[in-house]
Structure formats: structure tokens, C-alpha cells
Amino acid sequence: MLQFWFDKNSVDGNLLDTKKLYYNIYFDGDLFTAYPDEYTNISEEITDIPYNFSDNSFDFVAAGDVHTLYFYMTGFTKLGIQTFYKDGDKVYKSNLVEYEIDDEGNFTPVETAIKGMTADHGNVTSVSFSDLSGRRVSNLASGVYLKTMKMADGTQKTVKVVKK
Secondary structure, eight states: OEEEEOOSBOTTSOBOOGGGEEEEEEETTEEOOBOTTTSTTOSSOBSSEETTOOOSSSSEEEETTEEEEOOOOOOOOEEEEEEEEEETTEEEEOOOEEEEEOTTOOEEEEOOOOOSOOGGGOOEEEEEEEOTTSOEESSOOSEEEEEEEEETTSOEEEEEEEEO
């Protein structure tokens, strides 16, 4: 089972239309496809998983910002997640976030190439959230937060994020 959340806001803090927001899962660098013979509550293959997609069972569950996926495979050592936004002919991709998984099931972040960034943004190496008192936050509830992006050149960019 994989459980994760991702933000519905753009890097600039604007709320994205979740009908245009998707995610992909990667196992050992290979794009995951769910097939109807393994996932009985889907009628066709699915690779680009819509943000709000739930299959009316417990294989794909979207509950607010939290997403749960049950997968039926073993033996992989790397897991990746990438979100993207489709707006007409344009596709805007997030960073590919990857983790190495050891024999005991522990996840270790992997440094990955940055995709979908323009030259003026630099290479984002990490993203963190904090409340207005400066305390780090991992699960965002309703409120105002500061999203800090650290760049490869050592600079930081912080934007305000409002979560409703």
C-alpha cells in the first residue's frame, strides 16, 4: 500500500483545477499501469491517475488531499511519484519524487533530476512547509502556510499558501 498527499496549489500559491490534475507512479523507473484484470473496479487501463479518482473499493482512494493506492507487485527497490497538470495542449509536470526502499521497507529519498521547470526558477532540491510561527508542518490542515523551496544554488524562495 502507498499513501501520500500532494498540494492542489501551484508554485505561486494559486489553487489548481483538480479536474486537470493527475499523477503517475513509477516502480524501479517504470511507469505503473493499473489493468482491469488486477483492479476489478476499473473498466480500462489507467496510467495517468486523476487527482480525485477513487475506484469505489479500496484499491484507489482519494480522500481530500490524501491518496491511497494498493498495488499487487513485489521485488521493486525504487518508488516514484510525479504530478502533472493538463491544460489543453500544455502539460506542466512536478518534480519526480523518488524513494529507495530497503529490504525492511524503509524509504530513503533519492536525488532526482528536476523536470518541468523554467530556467528562471533554478533547480528545486527540496520543498518544506511551515506555519506562520516557523514550525515545520507535514500535514496541511486549513490555514495559511509558508512553502519554502530550496534551490540547487543555495538560494531559497518562499511563497504563502492558503489551504481551505
